Amino acid sequence: MEEPQGRDPVYALAASPHYARDRVCFAARASGLHRSDDGGVTWRALFGGLDLTVPLAAMAVAVSPGFEADRCVFAGVQGGILRSSDGGESWQPSVLPSPPPLVSALAISPGFVQDGVLFAGTLRDGVFRSADRGGHWAAWNFGLLDLSILALAISPDYAQDETLFAGTESGIFRSTNGGRAWRELSFATELAPVVCLGIAPDHARGGWLLAGTEASGLFNSVDDGQSWSRLGEEAIPAAVNGLVLVSDPSGRHEILALGAEDLVLSRDAGRTWSTLKPGLQEGQDVTCALAPEGTAAGAPLLVGLAKGQVIRLAV
């Protein structure tokens, strides 16, 4: 299928864990979930078999860490979650408790193959959790004082620390018991909404966490969210729409941050920044990005736009 044109915002991007081999990636868009098998060059819509009379917007997408074997993909939509166990060719709906929530974020356990745990953030109803690969869902909102979830980030070491974070309309919350209960972090409410979160691959060692806000820039915590400081004030003056956080083999952190119209990159944990703009035109609002092979020079970078395209760049 051709790339949909017109106003079809891209809300989220996700790639197969073996992208380098299979080139599979997914785009959650207003027109539904789309899949590419060639690294984002061409896309095809995946909700065709659902017999929909009107398009069903996909707001979030998550891919199983064991995708190569289990082919599991999840899409967050109005009223629930769609799950596929054949790479998106067919879908089964998982209905969330009534009234139907709007799923805005998905986070999948790094140990999903073993534990089957998946979290869904919603715009008005907080966080839901499933421990049976998306079959059944229950609200897990104890201590979550703000139910407008805009972003979820799960610890890479979740199997041990059971930690995840939620970015909300009024700040950031953390759970250290697998989402059973939440505690507010000392992130100033006047800096919120927090629209994206980045968690370092070595989070368990250093407690490094990034928070992108709707209008107040990028913030950095090196103590698991206890205290926060501004990062890249000049390079990222206001909105941060997305974050990609990777560690190179030497443990050095690289950050790719998406401003409203800019892509900025830091290869030294946020001390210095350079602007990446190849292929972007003036007024192309950036909504999300995906760096499926990291942020090394020349690595592929997929960027979703508010106007409804996924463009391919090189870092």
Next chain:
Amino acid sequence: MPGDLSRRVRFQPDAHLAMQRGVDQIVNAVQPTLGPVPRTVAVASALEGRPPELLDDGGLIARRIIQLVDPDEDMGAMHLRHLLWRLREQVGDGTATAAVLYKAIYDKGVRYLVSGGDATQLRRHLEVGMQVVLDSLRSMVGQVQGKQPLARVAETICGDPPLAQMLGEILDIIGEHGQLEIRQGRGRDIEREYVEGMYWKSGLHSRQMITDTARLRSELENASILISDLEVKEDRELLPVLEAVAGSGTHALLITCSSISDRALGLLKANAQASKLRCLAAKTPGLRSDEQADAMQELALLTGGRPFLKIAGDTLTRASAADLGQARRVWVDSTHLGVSGGQGDPRRLRQHIAELREAYVRSDDATARKRIQDRLGKLMGGAAVLSIGGVSDVAAEARKASAERTAEALRGAVREGVIPGGGVALLDCRPELRRRLSESDGPDQRAAYRILLGAVEAPIRTLLANAGLDAGRLLSEIEAAGPGHGCDVRTGSVVNMAEAGILDSAAVQLAALRGAVGSAALALTVDVLVHRRRPVRAQAP
């Protein structure tokens, strides 16, 4: 009346010695309960034919001792009793530790005063020394989180592993201020459930509004909420509200009010049929007027509505859609009203919670703290319900009391952290006390530090003795093992207490020390006892 005005006066040294005997009686009744292998105290029931209560709760045991026969001894006993009950109300535990500390300080203090010491100076130096111990204890505080560490702390308090496991899980979820309801269950086991959202005491105004006849309750989704304590007498009073809801596009309305007439209920019913607007009318949340005021304020914050208050002269004449709260789900049954997914401003809600937390920390009144605790608990987004069973009603009741006490102490542990347990933290204050003793320059100051050095050993000595262990030998081994080491009384071996997970709530230990030293030092300044001819029996606490 002449009989009430007559007095009997007792001077020194009889006053101190008599008070000491009274203190001994309370301490002897309470100290068997110190430690993880406590012995129980049987208290005869006030009701004829009822079995005796078997208690291992020092505060409750002290409370059951209403009066001693000897009025002079009674003065000493009641002074200590008051301390222990207040401590139990404030932090839930630590009463046996406080009793043992009190006795150690009072006994040695009396001995020093009899030898010619100055009571006022001794009190002053004891209070300075208390700060030294408090600072030393604070330097040992570590945070506790996760259900297993919390369960271990719970076990040191209640000595009941299944109960401790359950409370560890619950406190890990609800946190220091979360809502926990402890009920007496019907079976033999302990069960817990978690309830989503917040709920208050309330109930439907009309049974005809029940839609779920199996559970005797009704639910609404995406509901508008009128928050009020008004009396709705006329059906026309509700018209502005119904118009506001119709204009907002929602199809469900919950009205809370103190009373509603049959005519007004009839209007809601007719309206439901005509306009598909589902309506429920519930009693104003909360029982007493102060509870209702709190509940309405918090319901308004949670849902983004405005309370209509009788006391402010509010009416519904100008009610608009902006005055109504919104929630994703509400439910009402015959006794409660629950809300989840309130659509209020989360920033205002968080600000309100921060203010309540601050008020909780500032308050030292147990009743006020309990009320704030309840309010905070309701705002946390859910509640835990723990049902306690037992082999008999008496056993279940005792276990429920133990669960309440342990939960309160665990809240303190979550809030203020933990210190090495088993009396070790107090023991490890000795180096600093010894240093202060060596720098002391007056007899009263030296006496105060010597008294405190002895007192901080008293809890561990009692705990070891209660477990049937050789305190003298074990204290030498503990001293040799170094700071942080103590005795695991279940095995009798010397271990690193923190590594072994033997921890005490810092809030409890700090409060026990503050209470014991402060009260004992004050009691030492008592010089004369004056009695009524017919002493009044203790009523409060």
